[in-house]
Amino acid sequence: MSELPNGGWVAPNIYYLGYASVVQFGGLRIAGLSGIYKGNDYDKAHFECPPFTNYSLVSAYHVRSVEVFRLKQLKKPDFEEASAANKDDVERNQLGNPATMNLLYDLRPNRWFSAHLHVKFTAEFLALDKPLPRRQFLECLDVPMQDEAALELSYDPTWLAILKNTDHLTQLSDKKSYMPGRNAGSSERYDFRPTKQELDEVATLFNNDFRIPSNFCQTAPPEQKPFAKRRDPPSLYYRNPQSTVFCEKLGIKDLNFMMCQSIPPGSLGVPYCCEHDGVASSNNPDEINVGVMMISLVMMIL
Secondary structure, eight states: OTTOTTOEEEETTEEEOOSEEEEEETTEEEEEEOSBOOHHHHTBOBOOOSSOOHHHHHHTTBOOHHHHHHHHTTOOHHHHHHHHHTHHHHHTTOSSOHHHHHHHHHHOOSOOOOOSSSSOOOOOOOOOOOSOTTSOOOOOOOOOOOTTOOSSEEEOHHHHHHHHHTGGGOOBOSSBOOOOOOOTTOOOOOOOOOOHHHHHHHHHHTTTOOBOOOOOOOOSOOOOSOTTOSOOOOOOEEOOHHHHHHHHHHTOOOHHHHHHHHSOGGGEEOOHHHHSTTOTTOOOTTOOOOOOEEEOSEEEEO
């Protein structure tokens, strides 16, 4: 999955949302954030690539502040106005009642209503357990969709513009990364919500066609031995054509390429689909089509 930092197909009909991403499907706008929170790594840039150490093998799935910063650029104007009116509380993460937050965690009510929060919004929250035996880690939900909406994945133009606006924040480093902020003594841009001109630029780059191509490419070779083998050499890292196409089209840094440049040659492999023509989109006539599956640890319908 680290070959697809901006998202992509990890298998036919299974779409990974990357470290963070926003896509559209059936009239829905779906945002995702992958990973778990660990304070020691949160403010670092991404740096994990083969050969992994014991530390980087774990930190690879830790959420980073740059993804959260980018997702915050989706903030709606009405909430922005409310936040500005309560700037000090927001910056200290004290907007609302911290005591009732403890109640929320302890009681886990079916519904929660708050008043006097200076802004109105409604959200449904669902937390699932780890995917382990006899644990509640899977649930099916019915989400209303537009009747005439196309049942195909497409990029979100606003998210594409945010990626382009914040491209300078993409780094390959284990050092703490800097996130722009409101500072009275600086003229530095800190609000990267796209302007109409920036949205128009993205529309031009994509010719107003934001459909996500079905360009899955199998980069790693298929497993040849029983999975239980423990003495196999470490897995190689691959240049993923999906990342290449996406980043070149949008004109942004390619973290997959940056990682390929930084790792020893012995840890870098040749993509299987480049050595074997025709494996990129093999169709099995006996395969049951269950639609499109999306993968991310945190998902939001905006």
